[in-house]
Amino acid sequence: MESRRDLLKKLGAASTVGVGATALSTGSAAAKPAVDWEPAHSSNYTSADRGAGDIAGVVIHVAQGSAEGTVSWFQNPDANVSAHYTIRDDGYKYQSLSDINIGWHAGGTQWYTDHTIGIELGGYVGSGFPDAQYQSTAELTSWLCDQYDVPKSRISGVGDCYGEAGIMGHHQVPETDCGYNDHTDPGPNWDWDYFMSLVY
Ligand SMILES: [Zn+2]
Numbered sequence: 001m002e003s004r005r006d007l008l009k010k011l012g013a014a015s016t017v018g019v020g021a022t023a024l025s026t027g028s029a030a031a032k033p034a035v036d037w038e039p040a041h042s043s044n045y046t047s048a049d050r051g052a053g054d055i056a057g058v059v060i061h062v063a064q065g066s067a068e069g070t071v072s073w074f075q076n077p078d079a080n081v082s083a084h085y086t087i088r089d090d091g092y093k094y095q096s097l098s099d100i101n102i103g104w105h106a107g108g109t110q111w112y113t114d115h116t117i118g119i120e121l122g123g124y125v126g127s128g129f130p131d132a133q134y135q136s137t138a139e140l141t142s143w144l145c146d147q148y149d150v151p152k153s154r155i156s157g158v159g160d161c162y163g164e165a166g167i168m169g170h171h172q173v174p175e176t177d178c179g180y181n182d183h184t185d186p187g188p189n190w191d192w193d194y195f196m197s198l199v200y
Contacts, residue, residue: 033139035095040074044082046102055148056165057116058141059106062185067122071096083118091136108173108181111163117144125187138198152199
């Protein structure tokens with residue numbers, strides 16, 4: 001029997017050539033967008049076995065740094081943080097965690113950590129985001145929603161403390177006291193109306 005590590009490696013490798021969708025398919029026939037697989041260090045996430053019943057949200061972040069720097073930070077055993085995907089400003093996609101695993105990106109109440117997929121946007125809250133980055137993020141988000149039956153709508157305001165399915169910014173993830181998260185990303189320069197218009 002294969003070790004879990006070998007299996008994950010295989011899933012990751014499959015992702016890079018665009019057939020990862022087959023391994024994890026829950027109904028969508030669309031091919032997974034191409035990603036550059038750059039695995040996070042195993043000490044920066046929780047190994048899990050999530051599927052469509054477990055993944056209910058997509059959280060959009062801004063990395064406050066370059067995409068390359070972010071991906072390499074997730075590979076640093078001291079980081080204690082990880083997100084599944086990072087999108088460079090030119091639209092290039094990195095994947096650091098298999099979707100089945102739990103990333104350490106959301107903070108706040110545990111449901112959001114356990115049931116979401118994290119996407120980091122390379123760049124800064126204070127800067128704008130190029131169209132290629134919107135297009136690429138929307139393509140990936142659309143695929144994830146199809147794959148895991150995540151509603152293709154943005155949640156309104158701060159999420160329900162006990163869990164709220166959909167697409168959201170990090171600032172919408174409720175803190176442990178069920179109030180607003182102390183994060184501000186993706187911030188006012190991320191055009192949500194435009195982004196959501198691209199999610200198909
Ligand atoms: Zn964030």
